Amino acid sequence: MGAKNVCLMTDKNLSHLPPVQVVMDSLVKNGITFELYDNVRVEPTDTSFMDAIEFAKRGAFDAYVAVGGGSTMDTCKAANLYASNPQSEFLDYVNAPIGKGKPVSVPLKPLIAVPTTSGTGSETTGVAIFDYEHLKVKTGIASRAIKPTLGLVDPLHTLHMPGQVVANSGFDVLCHALESYTALPYHMRSPCPSNPISRPAYQGSNPISDIWSVQALRIVAKYLKRAVRNPDDLEARSNMHLASAFAGIGFGNAGVHLCHGMSYPISGLVKTYKAKDYNVDHPLVPHGLSVVLTSPAVFTFTAKMFPERHLETAEILGADTRTAKIQDAGPVLADTLRKFLFDLNVDNGLAAIGYSKADIPALVKGTLPQERVTKLAPRPQSEEDLSALFEASMKLY
């Protein structure tokens, strides 16, 4: 790539661990100047994005390397975007209706993404997610232009993950696969944008994304429990690392829908919950957990459309569907998911992470601006529907 002045981004926990060391050694060995930015916030915010952007602007870098989970890769994508286009306002590229959702027309610098968690698939996507503190809601930037130039998916990097991080990031893979496979089909979306540059990153489910989503789901079914239980199970952790990238290619093209749309306020409105195994100084509902807790309710709701696909995913996840009726696809998949989550000791619903019925209006209000994804659900939803979905997710078992 001819890079001479590289920006290396990571978080404080990783900065002294082998995945970052390997990159620094390689840069030194190849005589490439670099600066380390290790101030990435786990579950980033607009403020933490800005900090990284300022660093990138000052450095005038000609390439970026992001080593970490989705938070790091997403922060690095934003830094590359705004440093390549210093005149732009922060909200210019943030998804509408929160931001202006402008198409990106400037060329970006090369970005190499090295994932160290197995969930986000961010190394394969043109999406960068952050908490918009002002509105207490998650949103993001979505454009093909910010997709990393190269992803280095090295399974050895996953051996440093604590079990709970493996579980939660695995739930993200699970939901990426399920949501993208059940997303509104590409030919049912409307209206067409008038110019190809206005095409959204998310196109609806299609024959290409389907392949990735289904394959990722098969790997989750086979390997997630093993990967959580035993940190030394390199076969299981390698396969989950691949599944994360596979699901990333799937949802990066097809999109996600309700589990993700509803997860943003679940994370954004966090009160005091602090997840086990996450070394951070602020309350945090890990992204994968915030996504998966609504999954039984969501897929019960969406299975009214495309029940065959819902039943097929239940079968991949281990359900015996030979005698299942097609109209029961939703409950069959929901029960399969509940069993899967119970086996992995997942908190018993939104109530267990600090929410009560009184919070539902705020959770619904935080979901409404997530149109970019919620409109990809196979079934349209009213505010009452969303309210019922949050209520049904208070308790899982």
Next chain:
Amino acid sequence: MGAKNVCLMTDKNLSHLPPVQVVMDSLVKNGITFELYDNVRVEPTDTSFMDAIEFAKRGAFDAYVAVGGGSTMDTCKAANLYASNPQSEFLDYVNAPIGKGKPVSVPLKPLIAVPTTSGTGSETTGVAIFDYEHLKVKTGIASRAIKPTLGLVDPLHTLHMPGQVVANSGFDVLCHALESYTALPYHMRSPCPSNPISRPAYQGSNPISDIWSVQALRIVAKYLKRAVRNPDDLEARSNMHLASAFAGIGFGNAGVHLCHGMSYPISGLVKTYKAKDYNVDHPLVPHGLSVVLTSPAVFTFTAKMFPERHLETAEILGADTRTAKIQDAGPVLADTLRKFLFDLNVDNGLAAIGYSKADIPALVKGTLPQERVTKLAPRPQSEEDLSALFEASMKLY
């Protein structure tokens, strides 16, 4: 892409048909100057490549559009490569040991590939194949650099294909899928090139290519016969068009091996055979036919390595493998292929297309320089092995 002066390549049969008309109308409507080159040879040669290259050099084009089958897309890739690098000799980029196999270091112009047959997958690959007349052998150019910028895989274009063209191009998909899925795994290839720019386009089978190869095979099993039988079966023809692209992504990364390596002399040494439904003025063994005729013998031979994968593909193609022994994987797959080819009225082996035992030394001699692919076979082969494979392919049924 900002193109202002486009080279549109196709063959004489297609130049007045809708797929080319649609492109010309679009170029005119958008005020883009273009020149039409409709002199592509079906099964191109070094001479026909040169003719297209000279046209491209004279035109000083800033983008290319190829509308046609593999012959057209491959010719256009070569034209783009040499016109972008006018100082180079023709053999510079041709695969070693026939050519020099130099890595491509010049930037090429954008190339949009619009396939009108469902076999080559050339719209997804960095490969361009031609007959090297001087040696009477097929060879090619293989580099990521010549991969099309964009492929437009429109199923409506396949409705113009005669049944025999659908069958033969479908056999190419079948063999792309089978060969790439059984190719030597990527971690068993050696030695590593000293510099990444010297990495071959073909990397051996790997977890990414496997997904595409298997999915393509499933589609072939389900739709090829229907697509051959009924030109109006848009579902079947659409699916075969996708399968062609899927298998292209699979073998374009993993590679092909013996069916393809042995097919080049089978096509190159053609005597008087003229395929039905091919409107050409020279003897021709269509590529897909030349590839598939050796497949029962080849997979009987290669199944000694990785028999599980061979048995799995037999099952996908319709064999009942529940009671099959793993050591019978080769014969089981070979029988499945013979039945499949018989049902599709395929010529009864190499003898039926004009070859006899006396031709075997020449066929072996023409295979030996195809190292680029033959060394990807899961099992190494001696000259005696190749000779036995050609002999076993004289008669199929």
